[in-house]
Amino acid sequence: VSQWALYAVSGCVWFAIGMWGLFAQRHLVRKILAANVAGSGLFLVFIAMARRAPAEAADPVPHALVLTGIVVSVSATALALAIARRLAEVGDRNDGDDGEAAATRPELER
Amino acid sequence: MMDVPWLAWSVVLPLLGGALSLLAGRHAGRVAALSGLSTLGAVGALVAQVARDGVIRHAAGAWPVPLGIELRADGFAAVMLAAIAAVGVAATFYALGPLGPPAALARRFIPLWLFGWGALDALVLSADVFNLYVTLELTTLVAVALIALAGGRAALSAALGYLLFALGGSLAYLLGAALLYGSHATLDLGVLAGVLDGRPATVVALALMIGGLCLKSALFPLHGWLPPAYAGAPTYAAVLLAGLIGKAPLYLLLRLWFEMVPPALRPTPGLLLGALGAAAVLWTSLVALRQSSLKRLLAYSSLGQLGYLFLALTVGSDEAWAGAVYLLVAHAAASAAMFMAVGVIEGRIHDDRISALEGLARHLPASFFTMALAGLTLMGLPPSGGFVAKWLLVRAAVEAERWAVVGVLVVGSVLAAGYVFRVLKVAFRVPSTAGPGPGRDSDAAPPGTSPRGAVALALLLAFASVALGVAADLPLSLLAGGPR
Numbered sequence: 001v002s003q004w005a006l007y008a009v010s011g012c013v014w015f016a017i018g019m020w021g022l023f024a025q026r027h028l029v030r031k032i033l034a035a036n037v038a039g040s041g042l043f044l045v046f047i048a049m050a051r052r053a054p055a056e057a058a059d060p061v062p063h064a065l066v067l068t069g070i071v072v073s074v075s076a077t078a079l080a081l082a083i084a085r086r087l088a089e090v091g092d093r094n095d096g097d098d099g100e101a102a103a104t105r106p107e108l109e110r
Numbered sequence: 111m112m113d114v115p116w117l118a119w120s121v122v123l124p125l126l127g128g129a130l131s132l133l134a135g136r137h138a139g140r141v142a143a144l145s146g147l148s149t150l151g152a153v154g155a156l157v158a159q160v161a162r163d164g165v166i167r168h169a170a171g172a173w174p175v176p177l178g179i180e181l182r183a184d185g186f187a188a189v190m191l192a193a194i195a196a197v198g199v200a201a202t203f204y205a206l207g208p209l210g211p212p213a214a215l216a217r218r219f220i221p222l223w224l225f226g227w228g229a230l231d232a233l234v235l236s237a238d239v240f241n242l243y244v245t246l247e248l249t250t251l252v253a254v255a256l257i258a259l260a261g262g263r264a265a266l267s268a269a270l271g272y273l274l275f276a277l278g279g280s281l282a283y284l285l286g287a288a289l290l291y292g293s294h295a296t297l298d299l300g301v302l303a304g305v306l307d308g309r310p311a312t313v314v315a316l317a318l319m320i321g322g323l324c325l326k327s328a329l330f331p332l333h334g335w336l337p338p339a340y341a342g343a344p345t346y347a348a349v350l351l352a353g354l355i356g357k358a359p360l361y362l363l364l365r366l367w368f369e370m371v372p373p374a375l376r377p378t379p380g381l382l383l384g385a386l387g388a389a390a391v392l393w394t395s396l397v398a399l400r401q402s403s404l405k406r407l408l409a410y411s412s413l414g415q416l417g418y419l420f421l422a423l424t425v426g427s428d429e430a431w432a433g434a435v436y437l438l439v440a441h442a443a444a445s446a447a448m449f450m451a452v453g454v455i456e457g458r459i460h461d462d463r464i465s466a467l468e469g470l471a472r473h474l475p476a477s478f479f480t481m482a483l484a485g486l487t488l489m490g491l492p493p494s495g496g497f498v499a500k501w502l503l504v505r506a507a508v509e510a511e512r513w514a515v516v517g518v519l520v521v522g523s524v525l526a527a528g529y530v531f532r533v534l535k536v537a538f539r540v541p542s543t544a545g546p547g548p549g550r551d552s553d554a555a556p557p558g559t560s561p562r563g564a565v566a567l568a569l570l571l572a573f574a575s576v577a578l579g580v581a582a583d584l585p586l587s588l589l590a591g592g593p594r
Contacts, residue, residue: 049292
């Protein structure tokens with residue numbers, strides 16, 4: 001197996017594990033971590049796509065895309081963690097817990 | 111004057127307004143108004159340019175395509191930009207009025223929305239699979255922040271649910287884009303459209319991209335995360351979510367399906383998506399009929415309306431495409447008008463339950479008239495924009511002999527009539543004088559007055575959704591070329 005195929009295939013496996021975690025895990029922080037695992041696998045696939053003929057330098061475009069992708073992924077993770085933290089604070093204080101909130105909560109953590 | 115790059119300005123002006131509004135302190139509202147109106151002007155000029163010259167391209171920063179970012183405006187983009195600008199300006203002024211966020215929150219809301227507007231315009235003008243991903247992700251982040259803006263546990267958990275589902279969708283989309291780049295070494299939509307074939311790698315890539323977008327647009331059966339988000343968001347934000355931001359993944363789906371997916375690969379997945387779309391129309395409309403909260407009813411109604419777009423994918427002709435685009439635009443105006451009217455009602459009775467609307471039409475006639483007018487588009491009755499959209503879809507379906515599609519369109523319209531009339535019936539009911547029930551004395555006018563500006567803006571958008579049916583020639587002429 002060539003090196004780039006190894007990277008590409010393991011990236012896809014990594015991605016699949018992350019996606020499974022995103023939908024199957026119940027805990028919010030685990031879901032956020034799972035999204036990052038999937039993202040890392042995805043970036044590995046992108047890097048593998050940069051291969052060219054052995055003598056040539058790698059294609060720089062996928063590298064640039066991965067950099068942008070990392071920026072997007074860090075922003076989304078930061079936003080998710082901030083909301084999860086606020087949610088934990090609201091939950092701990094346990095005030096203003098109206099019926100609708102109680103109804104949507106288990107749905108989210110399923 | 112001829113060569114002004116209006117397409118660049120329609121992205122730059124809202125972004126500039128967003129940045130300035132962060133610095134403007136208590137003048138942020140004026141910056142937002144100015145930025146919104148100037149964006150509307152730039153988009154108007156761009157639409158005129160597209161109508162005259164056809165497709166317009168602009169290499170940002172004068173970098174040519176393989177390295178730089180090309181903005182591209184065709185008829186589809188022009189129609190979408192015009193809808194975003196018109197609904198966006200109305201929603202901006204609505205949010206700047208008394209039904210908008212309180213002053214402390216407004217400083218966060220205004221930059222957020224203006225950046226979101228810039229991202230929407232950039233999405234519509236992008237012609238490259240990766241830029242489309244970035245701009246789509248920006249609109250998602252803005253949507254999540256808008257939902258969480260007012261705080262409260264219901265809104266926060268709805269925002270997080272929205273973010274996690276959207277993240278799953280965009281990761282799948284991006285993996286598809288990586289595979290496409292790996293096998294074709296380009297990300298340009300136009301170039302890809304010419305070279306895609308039935309190779310397994312291509313099929314997997316397209317399936318990941320389309321599947322990711324279906325997840326992001328809350329297609330049945332993975333739609334449960336969307337209604338809590340629309341119902342939990344502040345109403346001035348729900349106007350933007352239902353009217354504009356929720357349309358972003360659908361726009362992208364129409365672009366990819368009709369412009370990039372090779373016709374030979376369409377039949378089987380088209381049938382699957384059409385079946386899910388039909389299920390979405392029927393199921394979510396039935397669920398809408400049973401809602402007790404007005405905002406949730408509208409959220410489920412939005413889910414049902416988007417199901418029609420997937421019917422267009424299965425029919426697949428140019429006429430079905432035009433119908434889908436028209437539905438997107440008409441529903442943008444109608445759903446924004448509906449949520450604006452809900453905001454007016456909430457401002458008076460502070461109650462979201464449909465049963466609390468009893469007899470209210472006498473005191474808020476303009477707002478319920480707004481709902482009735484916008485309801486015409488949801489039901490697809492003439493002379494509304496929704497009627498033109500469904501007319502195009504039905505004609506395309508008859509031509510393709512897809513009778514099931516025609517059936518779903520008819521049943522969906524009847525169900526929509528059911529939930530619209532259910533709300534109106536309660537509102538127009540004359541409260542019985544014999545033995546007042548417990549709770550509010552529904553004969554007395556609720557205290558306070560409704561802000562005239564907000565009432566008028568809602569009515570204006572509702573009229574716009576009807577005007578799209580009366581004056582369909584101009585938008586349809588922009589779509590006459592069909593998908594590229």
